[in-house]
Amino acid sequence: MNAPELTTTAAPAAPAQASAQHRDISYRLDRLTELSRALSNSRDIPLLLERILLTAKDITQADGGTLYRIDEASDSLMFYISVNDTLKMHQGGSSGQAISIPNIPLKLADGQPNLAAVAAYAANTRKSVNIPDVYQATGFNFNGMRMFDEKYGYHSQSFLTVPMQDHEGELVGVLQLINAIDPATGAPTPFSETDQHFIEALASQAAMAMANQQLIYRLENLFESLIKLINIGIGEKSPHTGRHCEQVPELAMMLAEAAHETTEGPLADFRMSEADRRELWVAGLLHDCGKISTPTHIVEKSTKMETIFDRIHLVDTRFEVLKRDAEIRVLQEKLALGAALTPEKGAELDARLQAEIAQMDEERAFLRKSNIGTEGMKPEDQQRVLDIAQHQWRGPDGQTRALLDDEESGNLRIRAGTLNDAERQIINNHIVITIKMLESLPWPKQLSRVTEFAGGHHERVDGKGYPKGLSRDQMSVQARIMAVADIFEAVTAADRPYKRGNTLNEAIDILAGFKARNHIDPDLFDIFVKQRIYEKYAAKFMHPNQIDEVDLSRIPGDWS
Numbered sequence: 013m014n015a016p017e018l019t020t021t022a023a024p025a026a027p028a029q030a031s032a033q034h035r036d037i038s039y040r041l042d043r044l045t046e047l048s049r050a051l052s053n054s055r056d057i058p059l060l061l062e063r064i065l066l067t068a069k070d071i072t073q074a075d076g077g078t079l080y081r082i083d084e085a086s087d088s089l090m091f092y093i094s095v096n097d098t099l100k101m102h103q104g105g106s107s108g109q110a111i112s113i114p115n116i117p118l119k120l121a122d123g124q125p126n127l128a129a130v131a132a133y134a135a136n137t138r139k140s141v142n143i144p145d146v147y148q149a150t151g152f153n154f155n156g157m158r159m160f161d162e163k164y165g166y167h168s169q170s171f172l173t174v175p176m177q178d179h180e181g182e183l184v185g186v187l188q189l190i191n192a193i194d195p196a197t198g199a200p201t202p203f204s205e206t207d208q209h210f211i212e213a214l215a216s217q218a219a220m221a222m223a224n225q226q227l228i229y230r231l232e233n234l235f236e237s238l239i240k241l242i243n244i245g246i247g248e249k250s251p252h253t254g255r256h257c258e259q260v261p262e263l264a265m266m267l268a269e270a271a272h273e274t275t276e277g278p279l280a281d282f283r284m285s286e287a288d289r290r291e292l293w294v295a296g297l298l299h300d301c302g303k304i305s306t307p308t309h310i311v312e313k314s315t316k317m318e319t320i321f322d323r324i325h326l327v328d329t330r331f332e333v334l335k336r337d338a339e340i341r342v343l344q345e346k347l348a349l350g351a352a353l354t355p356e357k358g359a360e361l362d363a364r365l366q367a368e369i370a371q372m373d374e375e376r377a378f379l380r381k382s383n384i385g386t387e388g389m390k391p392e393d394q395q396r397v398l399d400i401a402q403h404q405w406r407g408p409d410g411q412t413r414a415l416l417d418d419e420e421s422g423n424l425r426i427r428a429g430t431l432n433d434a435e436r437q438i439i440n441n442h443i444v445i446t447i448k449m450l451e452s453l454p455w456p457k458q459l460s461r462v463t464e465f466a467g468g469h470h471e472r473v474d475g476k477g478y479p480k481g482l483s484r485d486q487m488s489v490q491a492r493i494m495a496v497a498d499i500f501e502a503v504t505a506a507d508r509p510y511k512r513g514n515t516l517n518e519a520i521d522i523l524a525g526f527k528a529r530n531h532i533d534p535d536l537f538d539i540f541v542k543q544r545i546y547e548k549y550a551a552k553f554m555h556p557n558q559i560d561e562v563d564l565s566r567i568p569g570d571w572s
Contacts, residue, residue, distance in 0.1 A: 040071040040210050048217060057225055061185075062105040064218045065093050068187055071214070072172065072207045075191040075200070076101070080116070080131055082183060088115035089131050089186055096190070099164055128153040131186045134173045138181065140212055143171040144202035172203040176215040178223035185222075187215050239297045246304050250311040252507040253303055260469075261296025263549050264490075264497040267536065268292055270543040271489065278535045282489050287458045292490050295465035299494055302445030310438055313430045314509030315383045316423045323420065324383045330405050330415055331376045337406065338368050375400050385430035385510040394425040430510040443470050444479050461488065469494040474530040484533065492533040496540060499526060506555050515560045516550050524567045541571055 047067045050060065065079040076096030080089040091113045093105040103111045116129050118136060126132040130141050130152050143149045146157060146168055157168050170192050176185040191200040192207060203211075247254020272284045284292070303311060309319050317323040342365045346353050382389070382397060401416035416424070423432050431439060450463040468491030471477035473484035477495075484492070503522050506513025514522065520541070527537040540546065541564065550559045564571040 037206070043067055043071050044210070044214060044217070047214065048221075057222060057229075058105065060218070060222065060225070062093050064214070065095065065105075065187065068189060068211050068214055069095065071210055072189055072203060073193050073195060074172070074189040074203075075193050077187070077189040078131075080135075080186040080188070082135075082185060083115055086115060086117070087119060088117045089135060090115050092185070096166075099166060129156075130154075130171060130173045131188055134175045134188075135183055135186050138175050138177055138183070140175070140208055141171065141173040142203055142205075142208050143173075145169050146171055167200070169200040170202045172208060172211060174208070174211050174215045176219040176222075178216075178219045180223075182219075182223060184219045184226075187211065236294070236297070239294065239301075242301050242304060243297065246300070249308045250303070252505060252509070253300065253311055255507060256501055256505065257297065257300050259553050260299060260494070260497050260501050261293055262552070263501055263545070264296045264493050265289070265293060266545050266548055267493050267496060267540055268490065270539050270545055271493070271536065274539055274543075277538070279489065279539065288490075291459050291461055292465060292493070294459060295462045295490065295494065296497070298446070298450060298462065299466040299469050299498065300442065300446065301449055301466075302442040302447075305445050306439060306442050310431070310435050312509055313435065314385075316385060316426050316430045316432075317383050317420065318430070322383070324380060327379055327416065327420070328376060331372050334403065334405050334415075335369050335372055338365055338372075375403075379424060382424045385426070386428065389425065389427045394427070397421055397424045440470070440478055443467060447479070461490070464488060465490045465494055468492070469498040471495060472531045473533055477531075489533075489536075492536055496523070496532050496536050499523065499532065500540075500546070500549070501553075504550075504554055504558065506558060513555065513558050515558045516546060516554065517560050517562050520546060520562050520564075520567065528568075538569060541567070541569070 044067075047063065050063055061079055061081070065077050068074070069077045075098050076094070078094045079092050081092040083090040091104065091111040094103045094111060094113075095101060103109045116132050117126055118132055120126050125136040127136060130143070133139075133152065134141050143152075146152075146154050160166065161168055168190055170190070172189045172192070174187045175183060176187055177183050189203065189211065192203045193199070194201040243254055243257045246257060268284060268289070271279050271282050274280055274282070313319075315322050315324065317327070342361050345361055346358060349357065378393075378396065379400065382393065397416075398421060401414055401421040403415040404412050405415055406412050426432055447463060447467040450466060455462060465488065467479075468482065468487050471480065471482040471487055471491065472495075473487070473492065475481050475483035475486075482491075500519060500523055502508075503514045504516070504519045523532070523537060523540070526532045527534050546562070
């Protein structure tokens, strides 16, 4: 189908008219330049689309216009924004009024391109359509337009429809203008060839800008999806670590927003832009990415003796061997006595055996209890482990050896938690790996501080943290926020294999202790408590059984 020839060549303009045209062209170029700057500086695509339509309407002095976007799901043109001055109509865009007009299909039922609708024709052929008078034009289906005119008492006359395609020919939308208005008479007039050239230039420029914005948006989504991919991998290795990587950024943002809104105290000047917020969010998602390299048996170590399996069962077996040997010794003594074995002597030997077995059972129960990580093992209990370790037993090879070797007794004497020094070093090394991984990425300017934010969550304000031993003045507010969020999520987490989840009251006590020991930023702790960030976090992530009434009267400070 061919569109009719719709443009005409104007007669040479008189000098006065030429001057007016030059001024008009100058105005149009100014508006295009202004729009170009807006397209370069803004990332709000809906706002840009509306500005594109209004600028196009302005420079052609059109009475109305519609901007269509591509609906890829249905392969059709979707009415996105529609304006009309005469009818005082503004639908879609910033108006908040939804457009209820059905989409225009780009293909017919038989799969052929739809060339009957003007907008679909422009989209399918990538050609502009300039119609001086739609009531005189042939070749297109204007039933919808006629119904519109009848419904609203309007008279559509001139149409200018331009496809919006980027430098690669990719269609991003269609721009349609209605009724160019003659400034002198106020009557509808055809769109000129100059109008068409300007709108084609505008549409091309706008399409490229939109394509660039969409590319940036898609790349950012891809980047965030890759981050989530890393966290999925971590979560498959260690489900509780995966949840930690999801919840820490949430808590960090809660605290950061509270700091942003504060108007008094040392953090009164702290403010975040949207770019700052995204930077902190990305840092939160990646703060433990180094744990992807941490061995699963260490991350998930639920008892002190656990490696790939819990070796306390080997100790159980050794106790069974000791009990067997004790029984054999008693039986051998009875056999050696022969006829001299009296009932009294037999009872004495049996009583001694039972006392020995009872002691073994008690010692085994003690070791099993010691195998469970606690917040603090008493020195006398640590010594008792050493004493029990000295018991001798005979192994399968016939050799006599200590009940516990040095590595086993060392694990069972871990003062707090389940990790020994070597394992703790491996766990701590995850932050070094995190920093190494993040430093290897070519961060854009707006994300240049992600490594510093993410890599600082184990630093302490007194300079005794790791891996760099940074002091408070050497850390950004965001890095200090990450440290608070990381600790609070850890102490309240109810899914850790080596500990129970603390109640809300207990968690605030623990965090207050970190403040008192100059571990975390005291100003952020004060905001955390005063703004009741802990309650917001608890409502979203903590089990109801953990949420109790927090007694702030026990914590030094003014919490009114």
